[in-house]
Amino acid sequence: MVFMNITFFRKHTASIITLFAVLLICGSCGDRGEKRIKIGFLVKRPEEIWFQNEWKGAQVCADKLGFELVKIGVTDGEKTLAAIDNLAAQGARGFVICTPDVRLGPAIMTKARAYGMKVVAVDDRLVDAEGRPMDVPYLGMDAAEIGRIVGKALHEELVKRGWNPDETAALAVSFNELETCLDRTGGAMEALVGAGFPAEKIFSAPVKTTDIPGGFDASDAVFTQHPTVKRWLLFGCNDEGVLGGVRALENRGFGAESVIGIGIGGSSTKSEFEKEVQTGFFATVFVNAAMHGFRTTEMVYRWAGDGVEPPKETATVGKILTKDTYGEALQELTLSQ
Numbered sequence: 555m556v557f558m559n560i561t562f563f564r565k566h567t568a569s570i571i572t573l574f575a576v577l578l579i580c581g582s583c584g585d586r587g588e589k590r591i592k593i594g595f596l597v598k599r600p601e602e603i604w605f606q607n608e609w610k611g612a613q614v615c616a617d618k619l620g621f622e623l624v625k626i627g628v629t630d631g632e633k634t635l636a637a638i639d640n641l642a643a644q645g646a647r648g649f650v651i652c653t654p655d656v657r658l659g660p661a662i663m664t665k666a667r668a669y670g671m672k673v674v675a676v677d678d679r680l681v682d683a684e685g686r687p688m689d690v691p692y693l694g695m696d697a698a699e700i701g702r703i704v705g706k707a708l709h710e711e712l713v714k715r716g717w718n719p720d721e722t723a724a725l726a727v728s729f730n731e732l733e734t735c736l737d738r739t740g741g742a743m744e745a746l747v748g749a750g751f752p753a754e755k756i757f758s759a760p761v762k763t764t765d766i767p768g769g770f771d772a773s774d775a776v777f778t779q780h781p782t783v784k785r786w787l788l789f790g791c792n793d794e795g796v797l798g799g800v801r802a803l804e805n806r807g808f809g810a811e812s813v814i815g816i817g818i819g820g821s822s823t824k825s826e827f828e829k830e831v832q833t834g835f836f837a838t839v840f841v842n843a844a845m846h847g848f849r850t851t852e853m854v855y856r857w858a859g860d861g862v863e864p865p866k867e868t869a870t871v872g873k874i875l876t877k878d879t880y881g882e883a884l885q886e887l888t889l890s891q
């Protein structure tokens with residue numbers, strides 16, 4: 555009996571080794587199947603609807619491609635670095651980030667590289683210690699062009715309403731610490747001046763925070779300095795800044811008939827456009843935040859999983875929308891990727 559078994563094993567050694575190899579490989583296949591790839595998505599202002607829409611788009615991508623998305627709000631530098639440690643502890647392979655401070659770039663990348671994680675920056679480009687853009691894939695708005703769309707539309711509306719330029723001034727609710735914001739307001743000024751609006755009648759209200767209260771405080775201080783202006787054109791880095799300016803003017807008795815405000819983004823303007831009456835917030839240049847979320851998450855996933863390196867820079871475009879045409883954008887927000 556024993557003799558027979560030894561003969562059997564001798565005859566079938568190759569087959570037995572193959573069987574064990576298959577069992578081993580299948581065992582690890584099973585493990586891989588259970589442990590889905592994890593990708594992080596870190597945003598600086600989780601309360602801003604823009605970033606919530608980016609997360610929605612990223613989640614659609616994760617569900618479609620079958621990986622796990624870890625969403626973390628990172629409102630300061632400490633939270634950002636802790637979030638990267640946390641992702642590494644969970645075995646995440648990479649992350650998308652809109653950092654609370656672009657100068658955290660070197661610290662973010664040192665950590666990410668040490669953990670072997672892939673990084674794509676969204677909306678705000680990471681910069682090095684000298685303030686130069688870092689060599690990290692970036693997807694963001696074509697900011698100067700979007701700004702020019704704002705400036706052109708402001709001027710067209712001013713002409714359409716037949717406003718007297720002598721009684722009109724323009725205000726940039728600006729945030730010059732961010733390259734993308736500087737380019738947006740710069741583009742709008744360029745288009746306004748290019749269309750014939752006097753450069754000396756364009757004022758700036760630098761905000762401390764890029765939300766509605768930040769826009770309100772900064773613009774209100776400028777309105778106080780110019781009490782003789784009868785009509786205002788408002789533009790800025792995002793919808794929130796312009797909405798802050800619109801609210802500050804409403805407080806001073808300026809309504810839709812004497813204010814033309816045009817924002818950028820479109821995510822936070824739904825409730826404004828759904829109001830029964832037209833306010834001073836006339837339009838926005840809509841950019842699909844959900845698409846930003848979807849595309850950047852997909853980039854990290856393909857890079858970490860299949861080694862497909864994303865393009866160094868991807869610029870997205872915008873479309874002007876008013877109270878009347880906003881519905882179309884909502885359909886786009888439901889994602890067709």
Ligand code: FCA
Nearest residue numbers: 604677678764791792819
């Ligand atoms: C920047 C702004 C945000 C949003 C984003 C696309 O990060 O701070 O409000 O406009 O770009």
